[in-house]
Amino acid sequence: MVSTKRSSAQRLRDSLEDDIINGRRKPGERLDPEELGRAFNVSRTPVREAFQHLVASGLVTVSPKKGTFVASVGLDRLIEMFEVMAELEGMCARLAARRITETELDALQVAHRRCEAAALAGDTDEYYYENERFHECIYAASHNTFLALEARQLKQRLKPYRRLQLQVRQRMRGSLAEHQTIVDAITRGDAAQAEQALCEHVLIQGERFSDFAASVHRLQAQVGSTG
Numbered sequence: 570m571v572s573t574k575r576s577s578a579q580r581l582r583d584s585l586e587d588d589i590i591n592g593r594r595k596p597g598e599r600l601d602p603e604e605l606g607r608a609f610n611v612s613r614t615p616v617r618e619a620f621q622h623l624v625a626s627g628l629v630t631v632s633p634k635k636g637t638f639v640a641s642v643g644l645d646r647l648i649e650m651f652e653v654m655a656e657l658e659g660m661c662a663r664l665a666a667r668r669i670t671e672t673e674l675d676a677l678q679v680a681h682r683r684c685e686a687a688a689l690a691g692d693t694d695e696y697y698y699e700n701e702r703f704h705e706c707i708y709a710a711s712h713n714t715f716l717a718l719e720a721r722q723l724k725q726r727l728k729p730y731r732r733l734q735l736q737v738r739q740r741m742r743g744s745l746a747e748h749q750t751i752v753d754a755i756t757r758g759d760a761a762q763a764e765q766a767l768c769e770h771v772l773i774q775g776e777r778f779s780d781f782a783a784s785v786h787r788l789q790a791q792v793g794s795t796g
Contacts, residue, residue: 576615577609577611577615578611578615578616578618578619578622581605581609581611581615581619582619582622583694584609585600585619585623585629586626586628586728586729586732589628589629589639594639595639596639596640596641597638598638599636599637599638600629600636600638601636602616602617602637605619624637625725625726626726626727626728626729627726628640628729647727647730650723650726650727651727651730651771651772652772653723654723654724654727654771655768655769655770655771655772657719657723658707658720658767659764659765659767659768659771660711660764661708661710661713661716661717661767662751662754662755662760662764662766662767662768663760663761663764664710664711664713664716664760665707665710665711665755666754666755666759666760666762666764667760668711668712669710670710673709673710674710674755674756676706677706677707678752680699680702680703680706681703681748681749681752683699683702684696684699684703684744685745687699688741688742688745691741693735693736693741696735696744697731697735700731701728704724707751707755707767708721710755744770747770748770750762750766751763751766751767754766
C-alpha cells in the first residue's frame with residue numbers, strides 16, 4: 570500500500586509524541602526548538618507547528634519567556650477524557666446511522682479498507698493515520714457540525730494516547746474488528762447498535778483498561794527511576 574505522505578511538522582510531532590509517551594523525554598524537560606530544527610533538518614515553521622499540535626494534545630506546555638516543556642498527564646485524567654470521547658463519538662455514530670449519504674457511506678467503507686490494509690501489513694503508524702480518516706468519516710456523516718467540532722477537539726488531545734493503545738499486542742487487530750461492527754451497523758441504519766459499538770470501541774474498560782494502565786504505569790516508573 571502507498572504510505573500516507575506526512576509534512577515535516579507531522580514527522581517531527583510524531584517523533585516527539587513517541588519520545589514523550591514512551592518516556593524518552595521526561596515531564597519538565599525543556600524542548601529546544603533550535604536543536605530540534607537541526608536534528609530534523611527543518612526550519613522554524615515546522616517546529617512551531619509541531620509544538621502547536623503538542624500543546625493542543627496536552628503533551629507539552631509553554632511558559633512565557635522560559636520555553637516549551639514536556640507536560641505530565643495523570644492516568645485518572647486520561648480515563649475521564651476517554652469516557653467523554655466515547656460518548657461524543659457514540660453520538661456521532663448514532664446520527665451517522667440515520668443521516669449518512671451514499672457518497673459518505675462509500676467513503677467510510679474505503680477508509681475501513683485502508684485500515685484493513687495497514688493492519689494486514691502490521692504497520693501501526695499507518696493504521697494510526699488511516700484510523701483518523703475512518704473516524705473523520707463518521708463525524709462528517711453525523712451532519713452535526715457542533716458535535717463534530719467538539720469530537721475533533723477532544724480527539725486532538727487524545728491522539729498520542731490512542732496511538733499508545735495501538736502498541737498493545739493484538740490491539741490493532743481488535744480495533745479493525747470493531748470497525749467492521751461499526752460499519753455494518755451504520756450501513757444497516759441501526760443507530761442504537763452503531764452508537765454502542767463506537768462507544769465501546771473508544772472507551773477504555775476491562776482488559777483494555779488494564780493494558781493501557783500498565784503501559785502508562787510502566788512509563789511513569791521509567792521516569793521515576795531516571796529522575
